[in-house]
Structure formats: C-alpha cells, structure tokens
Amino acid sequence: MTLVQPAGLAGGLVERASNHTIFVVEQIGRAIVAGEYPAETMIPLDPDLCEMFNVSRTVVREAKKTLIAKGMIQSKAKVGTHVRPSDEWNMFDEDVLRWHASMRSPGAFYDELFEIRLIFEPAAAAQAATRANTADCAALFALCDMLATSESRADFAVADYDFHKQVLKLSGNRFLNSLGDIVQTALHSLFMLEAHERFPEGKEEVAQNHHAIARAIASGAAEEARAAMATVIRNGYRRVGDSPVLRPGL
Template identity: 35%
Template sequence: MELGNKERSLVSKVMDGLIAGIVEERYGAVLPPQDILSKEFDVSRTVMREALSMLLARHMLDVRPKIGTRIRPMRDWRMIDEDVVNWRFRSKPDKTFLRDVIEFRGLIEPAACALAATRASAAEIAGIREAFEVLSQTSTDDPNFQTADALLHTRILAASGNQFYQQMAAIIRGALSLVNPILSTRDGGWNNVVAAHGRIVEAIERRAPKEAEAAALAMIEYTADELTRALAPEALEQR
C-alpha cells in the first residue's frame, strides 16, 4: 500500500528519531521490537515498518532470526547516500573515522581542483571566486561559516565536470562539518585554512591544474596535522 503525504512525513520523522537514538547509543546493539518502537514514537506499525525498511536499505540495520533488528557498525553504512552521510556525521567522531575522512578528501579534492582549473567555465570560476570572497569575510563566530565553506567546496566539485566527484559533494560537506569546528579552535588554524583556499582559487583562475592540485593537497595535509595535534592525548587532557 502506497503511503500518503502524512505517512511519508511521519516516516521521515521516525527515521530521524531512530538515527538520533542510534548515534547517541541509546538502543545498544539491538533495536527494541517494532511494537515497542511504534508506541515510543506514537505511530502505526505500518509507518514504523517503512522507517525500518528505509534504514535496512541503507545497510544501517540487519534483521536476524531469534536476535531481532541489529544495528550494524557505522563503517557498514551506505555512505554514498546523502542522508546516511548526514546521519553518520552527527555521531561523535573517533580517530579512525577522522583518518578515513582525511584520506577520502585527499583522494577526491586535489583531483577535482585540478580538473576545475582545466574544465571550469568562466561563470563557474566567477562563482568559485564569489564563494571564496564570502568565506574570507566570514568568521568562525558567524553561524554561517560552515555554509560558506561548504558552498566553495561544492562549487569546485561541480566545476570539475566529473559526475562522480560531483556526487561526492555530500560526503565532503559532511567532512567539513566535522573538521572545521576542531580547526577553528586551533591558534591561527582557520586563518591558515582560508589562506589555503585562496591559493586553490587563484590556481583555478590561472588555469594551473598542477598548482591547484598541490594547493588542495597541502591544505588537506595541514588539516590532518592540526587534527592530529588537537586530538593527541595530552591535548585532550588539557580540555
């Protein structure tokens, strides 16, 4: 039976609630039975069943006989799905996940910047410059600083002309939402990141792909170094 608009809205609400419970580790390893969850969220079993099936399709849950609905490790979640990306980045980061995020960025962004320097149209380059100017004038005290940074990265990925890189924009935005708050607490960290963005933009404007790639790689390596220092045991003890 096809769900109506009201039911679909309820499904989305239930999914968001379930994700919150999962990332906050309120459920443990196995979800409660569907009838209990239906009462918890005050929805019908049909709505709950649909919400759970959506999470199953994203490799977030696993139904096993005599065990129930098991929560799968986050590393198994289908990260190509934008919703899953957003949910995954809501959980408390660990060092392994941060490492994986940096490695992913190191593979995608330098290559995308090089392609943007080669393929971007004049309008796309103007849009990249515009996004950078907004970013450079936005402080970390401004609630929009994350949005400004995400816009710049998204426009560069779009300007690469590579549809696979473009599809990775959600993961990059999620990565930025994770690392930027940490970088903003480092002495001079955010100013250095903005300056690094400027070097990338300038290289793209000059149609210098190798320089754009090198600048992006240098920025990501700097980010990795700062995150390592910020998360070192002695740094955590001082917090």
C-alpha cells in the same frame, strides 16, 4: 452507499504517517550510530517499537525498510531485526553522514572523512584546471574574497563550503560532484561544531591558501591545483583534528 474520504483528510493522514516514519528512522538511526545497538544485536520487536514511539506497525515497518535501504539493519523472518556491522552501512547516505557528524565525539568519523577528501578533491581541482573558464574562475576568486572578509564563523563556513563545492562542480565529473556534495555537507556540520579558536585571526591564511587553488585553476596548472587543494585539506585537518569537541579527553 460508498463513503468517499475527503482528499484533504487523506493527504493529511499520509503526511502525518510520513512524519512519524521520519521520526522513528531518526531515533533508531541515531541510536545505532551512537552504539546503543551494537553490531549483530537485535533492535526491539515491532510491538515494542510501536509502544516506544507511540506509532502504528505500518510506521515501524516503513522505518525499518528505510534503515534496511541504508544498510544499517537486516530483518529475517522468525528471527528479528539485527544491526549490521558499520562497514556495511551506506556511508554516502545523507542521513548516515549527518548522524555521524552529530555524535558527541566524531573523531574517527572525521579521520575517515579527511581521508576520502584527500583522495578525490585534489583530483577534482586538477580536472577543474583543464576545464574552467574565465567566469568560473571569477566565481572562485569571489569566494576567496568572502573567506577573507567574513565577519562570522557561519559566513566563513558557508564560503568555504561553496568554494569546495564549486571546484567539484568545475571538475565536470558528475560522480565527483555528487560525492563531494554529500561529503562536504557532513564536513560543514563538523566545522560548525568546532570552536574555531583561530577565527578571525586565521581566516586570512585560509583565504590565501584557497586563493592559491583558484590561481592554479585559472592558470590551467593541473598539478599545482592538485597540490594546493591537498595543502588546504591537510591544513584544515590540523586546525580541528585535535579538537576537544571531536576527541574529548585530549
């Protein structure tokens, strides 16, 4: 007689295995980013990982496959699994970004994040100025108003995130849109970690600077939009760049 496993039971087992895999990926990934396993060092063997996390070998193998896909580790038969140099990691992977953003002192990561924003966001704003319509611009101005009237840091951060995401979308470039979504997610995490000492005093200035971007886009002034976006990014970097959260000891 053939025993048929109930569908609900099978689904539950798969879901538990998936959750366990996510947990192991999370723990090893965070440890690698934190430097607990430096580049070229070996991570524990599969049996040790199974015991460490109380999971099966199947879960460990799947977790390692995920980390390999992120460019963080490399596995070789009869040798083991070693950590790859950080410049070989997929820095546009959402988990890798999130792990960096959650570090206790993510200063160097924040610097790199600032650099890449300064490369593509002003260009996106210039593109948006050639493509945005009246309704699109109205949405940008509404977000500027939300920045100015926000009553909490959380509301302020969400409005800021939505504004930049909207500009990237209005660029009409799918690559910029996708890239910006990932990087802005990481920046949002950093922004929420920072004790923004100037809030609420500084929000009016920030809102006005964002309004300058929206105004340039609405006017079809591409170079003005480019310059206004660069100003906003640089000002944001100066506000939090020397934060003790990002750079302990300063």
